[in-house]
Amino acid sequence: MGNVFTNKHFELYNLPGGNYEWTVQAVNGSFIGGAFAETKTFTVVGGSSTNELPNRGLNVYSQDKKLVVNMSGNTVAGKINVYAISGNKLASGVLTGKAEFELPQGIYIVEVLRDGHRKFVTKVVVQ
Numbered sequence: 001m002g003n004v005f006t007n008k009h010f011e012l013y014n015l016p017g018g019n020y021e022w023t024v025q026a027v028n029g030s031f032i033g034g035a036f037a038e039t040k041t042f043t044v045v046g047g048s049s050t051n052e053l054p055n056r057g058l059n060v061y062s063q064d065k066k067l068v069v070n071m072s073g074n075t076v077a078g079k080i081n082v083y084a085i086s087g088n089k090l091a092s093g094v095l096t097g098k099a100e101f102e103l104p105q106g107i108y109i110v111e112v113l114r115d116g117h118r119k120f121v122t123k124v125v126v127q
Contacts, residue, residue: 015044060110062126067101067108078114085109 021041026034059070069080080099082091084106091101095112103126112120 017044019043058112058120060112060122060124062124065102065105065126067103067110067124067126068098069095069100069110069112070098071095071112072097078112081111081113083109083111 019041020043021039023036023039025036028034059068059072061068061070067082071078078095080091080093080095081089082101082103083089085108090103090108093099093101105126107123107125110122110124
């Protein structure tokens with residue numbers, strides 16, 4: 001599934017100023033790579049204006065067949081979205097400390113959002 005899994009976009013943050021090139025490659029179910037797409041370029045000028053969502057104190061894990069999102073410390077409430085690996089949204093909620101979601105066994109993508117901060121995305125296996 002590559003380094004962006006099933007995502008249809010990829011975000012980069014805190015790149016130093018300069019010129020960058022990028023391209024993509026499709027890989028089929030037999031893990032055979034196709035031709036790379038035409039190379040594109042972009043330029044980074046200055047720094048990022050968004051704040052980091054602090055990873056310290058933010059834990060996403062599986063426990064007792066539940067997906068658990070726990071944010072400790074002095075943090076502002078956030079919004080949680082839980083997606084299947086197909087990209088379908090399965091659950092959402094508000095994170096004010098700890099949130100739990102009862103989900104069947106599987107792999108899930110968890111997104112935590114806060115106003116004025118960059119989103120935090122991770123994958124977790126519920127067993």
